[in-house]
Amino acid sequence: MHPDAKxxxxxxxxxxxxxxxxxxxDTFRAVYTVRFPSAVYVLHAFQKKSKSGIKTPTEDMDLxxxxxxxxxxxxxxxxxxHKEAGKT
Numbered sequence: 001m002h003p004d005a006k007x008x009x010x011x012x013x014x015x016x017x018x019x020x021x022x023x024x025x026d027t028f029r030a031v032y033t034v035r036f037p038s039a040v041y042v043l044h045a046f047q048k049k050s051k052s053g054i055k056t057p058t059e060d061m062d063l064x065x066x067x068x069x070x071x072x073x074x075x076x077x078x079x080x081x082h083k084e085a086g087k088t
Contacts, residue, residue: 001034010061016043016068018056029056031064033071039078041071 005017008031015035021028027048033041043064049057056064 008056008064011065011068016064020048033068036071036075039075041067041075043067043071 001017002019004021005019007014008016008018016031016033019030019032021030028046029048030045031043033043044060044067046060
């Protein structure tokens with residue numbers, strides 16, 4: 001876990017984390033999940049455009065939710081492949 005990572009609110013716990021970094025007057029964010037024991041999935045990385053407040057824009061939150069569902073499906077698929085490979 002990155003030492004500056006913080007829980008991203010709205011995802012029911014510490015499984016989705018956010019790193020915020022300022023560079024030359026701009027703010028950048030990277031969102032990732034550690035919900036899966038064998039993988040870390042980067043869900044979104046972007047430059048924060050809004051100067052009014054720290055809230056993550058709705059469009060970005062929707063994208064993060066969709067990518068989290070895709071990461072879960074990918075992880076489950078990889079687990080299934082791994083289990084099947086062990087049976088042959």
